[in-house]
Amino acid sequence: MPEVTYLEALRQGLWEEMERDERVFILGEDIGIYGGAFKVTEGFLDRFGSSRVIDTPISEAAIVGAAAGAAHMGLRPVAEMQFIDFVSCAYDMLTNYVATARYRTGLATPIVVRGPSGGYVRGGPFHSQMPEAAFFHTPGLKIVCPATARDAKGLIKAAIRDDDPVLYLEHKYLYRRIKEDLPQGEELLTPIGKARVAREGTDLSILTYSATVWKALEAAEEIAAKDGASVEVIDLRSLVPLDDAAMVESVKKTNKVLIVHEDTRTGGVAGEIAARINEQAFEWLDGPILRVTAHDVPLPYASTLEDFVLPQTADIVTAARRLLAY
Amino acid sequence: MAAPAARRTPIPAGLSPEALLEIYYYLRLTRSLEERLVNLYRQSKVIGGLYCSLGQEGQSVASAYALEPGDILSPLIRNVGSMLVMGATPVDLLRQYMAKGTGPTRGRDANVHFADLEKGYLGNISHLGDMVPVMAGIALSFKLRGERRVGLVHVGDGASSTGAFHEGMNLAAVQRVPLVVIIEHNGYAYSTPTSRQTAVERLADKANAYGVPAETVDGNDVFPVYESTKRAVERARRGDGATLIEVVTYRRKGHAEHDDQRYQPKEEREHWAKQDPIDRYVRRLVAEGWADEGDLRALDHRVSAELDAAVATAESEPLPDGGDALAAVLADPPEAERLWYRRR
Numbered sequence: 001m002p003e004v005t006y007l008e009a010l011r012q013g014l015w016e017e018m019e020r021d022e023r024v025f026i027l028g029e030d031i032g033i034y035g036g037a038f039k040v041t042e043g044f045l046d047r048f049g050s051s052r053v054i055d056t057p058i059s060e061a062a063i064v065g066a067a068a069g070a071a072h073m074g075l076r077p078v079a080e081m082q083f084i085d086f087v088s089c090a091y092d093m094l095t096n097y098v099a100t101a102r103y104r105t106g107l108a109t110p111i112v113v114r115g116p117s118g119g120y121v122r123g124g125p126f127h128s129q130m131p132e133a134a135f136f137h138t139p140g141l142k143i144v145c146p147a148t149a150r151d152a153k154g155l156i157k158a159a160i161r162d163d164d165p166v167l168y169l170e171h172k173y174l175y176r177r178i179k180e181d182l183p184q185g186e187e188l189l190t191p192i193g194k195a196r197v198a199r200e201g202t203d204l205s206i207l208t209y210s211a212t213v214w215k216a217l218e219a220a221e222e223i224a225a226k227d228g229a230s231v232e233v234i235d236l237r238s239l240v241p242l243d244d245a246a247m248v249e250s251v252k253k254t255n256k257v258l259i260v261h262e263d264t265r266t267g268g269v270a271g272e273i274a275a276r277i278n279e280q281a282f283e284w285l286d287g288p289i290l291r292v293t294a295h296d297v298p299l300p301y302a303s304t305l306e307d308f309v310l311p312q313t314a315d316i317v318t319a320a321r322r323l324l325a326y
Numbered sequence: 327m328a329a330p331a332a333r334r335t336p337i338p339a340g341l342s343p344e345a346l347l348e349i350y351y352y353l354r355l356t357r358s359l360e361e362r363l364v365n366l367y368r369q370s371k372v373i374g375g376l377y378c379s380l381g382q383e384g385q386s387v388a389s390a391y392a393l394e395p396g397d398i399l400s401p402l403i404r405n406v407g408s409m410l411v412m413g414a415t416p417v418d419l420l421r422q423y424m425a426k427g428t429g430p431t432r433g434r435d436a437n438v439h440f441a442d443l444e445k446g447y448l449g450n451i452s453h454l455g456d457m458v459p460v461m462a463g464i465a466l467s468f469k470l471r472g473e474r475r476v477g478l479v480h481v482g483d484g485a486s487s488t489g490a491f492h493e494g495m496n497l498a499a500v501q502r503v504p505l506v507v508i509i510e511h512n513g514y515a516y517s518t519p520t521s522r523q524t525a526v527e528r529l530a531d532k533a534n535a536y537g538v539p540a541e542t543v544d545g546n547d548v549f550p551v552y553e554s555t556k557r558a559v560e561r562a563r564r565g566d567g568a569t570l571i572e573v574v575t576y577r578r579k580g581h582a583e584h585d586d587q588r589y590q591p592k593e594e595r596e597h598w599a600k601q602d603p604i605d606r607y608v609r610r611l612v613a614e615g616w617a618d619e620g621d622l623r624a625l626d627h628r629v630s631a632e633l634d635a636a637v638a639t640a641e642s643e644p645l646p647d648g649g650d651a652l653a654a655v656l657a658d659p660p661e662a663e664r665l666w667y668r669r670r
Contacts, residue, residue: 025470051470057500062459062493069463072443075470077463092490096453097460103655104434105441105449139655139662163657241659 028080060089081115099140116172124301147213149180154190195246201232219316287326384603392555413445420640427646454485458494465503484515504562545575
């Protein structure tokens, strides 16, 4: 099994779906001739031609709106946001048009909007965002956040085949840092809405997604080595739908919950997860539900500032120890 | 009173006498349907805002009439006439305005916000300009599949100030998709006159920014609207890309029924009342001898009878069950969770 990066896995998934289904096409800024700012779509123009690999103007609202229109007609567009930070320019299209179309008119809008999210890369306030909370709040959109190369591939393929609009939030820190042996020649599909146990444990559950899965795993390793405690790490993979059953099952086993995400704290996804556990598994808790998140500031540029603001492995260890003491 | 046959001039744009009567039927149906809606609104049976197109029916009907089966039109709130031409039925429009569970959106959305892509219409949303990118995408699908189909999208003068309008026009132009964009310039966006909406002289001038051809036509005359739309549709169908059409008309009622129109000068409204598109159309048909009064009156009776039946049907039907609100936000899961305190 060849070792492939997270980025290459995503690229393979997209490629395979375009080979499999001629209704699939991609559109976005600089994705054709240039192959994308991060080269996710390198080689696609040569293989699939300019009618299925469309270089667009700098128009996020039009990219998403046009994808929606084409999807109504039975096509399967995958729209790239060059950096996911710019999806806010299409916020109206996604929340008012795309998310409501099926509910109001019965029309399917099977689009995928994907792009590089996340920090730890010194990108500054406009090339580092995690946008999930703004869309997590909107009924009618699915959100997936792969942490592994396998899921980068499996989730893009599942997202393209899904009959609902899907926001696919890849993490640019993971693009070339994560490598994995992936089977070739067999279909890799990750079901949307199913969490994954990234590490089994018995004393504490860490619920997380995207790049912080890896930080949670590092923290779990450190705690196992230094404290002798057993930490379970759940990689949520999908935020909408959220896998309540997997979260509750883990809580019933460990009785302690730490939620970790890279996004800012107030109004972040962790608050919703905490509320659900409170509603569904209160009797099983032996301590408060804690959160490790970014601080509530725009994400700054300088390495010292960014490292301070974003959740680090040491923060997760600190929070886990506080919880383990209950 | 028929005009002397000897003086008959040819009907413009290759329209047949039957087509002229059909256009009249849709004009009358639009106006009469809206009159019924006003009555129902005053009885609190149309429960939301009611936006009427009095004086603008001519362009709504004529532009949609220039399309062929397979084409797709996106209306704005004052394009009930376009919806009817595309095959939306009066009873479905009434159900929709009255939020009936039997309506096309099962009470979930209002007015012309509904769709039937088989018949060829895709209702707008309230965020003005948003349908331009969406319709650019529909037209893009025609282009990608090599289908000889055309999209047509209506926007108002106000919508031409939005970012979505600009982005959609620009994308449609640069991709050369088969799209006709009609700016229905009716003088006001709610209370804001066009002079405070834009500094361009003619809204058609905005086409220069996108490199697409444009025309300005008299929106209260059915014939030039039909001919101009037909030219743009044929151009799109040939693969020559998008066109912008500005139809100049006037909004003779308020933004919605609650609006007292204090911002519209009396003389201005009186001037435009004399330019009524249906009156002008009838005068022309009769004067040219293309139709006689008897045919037109017969269509009036047909419209009246059809609306009597449609109103009776819609009025008799129930609102949706509250719990129906949970279904079909997504394909999967098919239903949103019913909260525990609403469980039975």
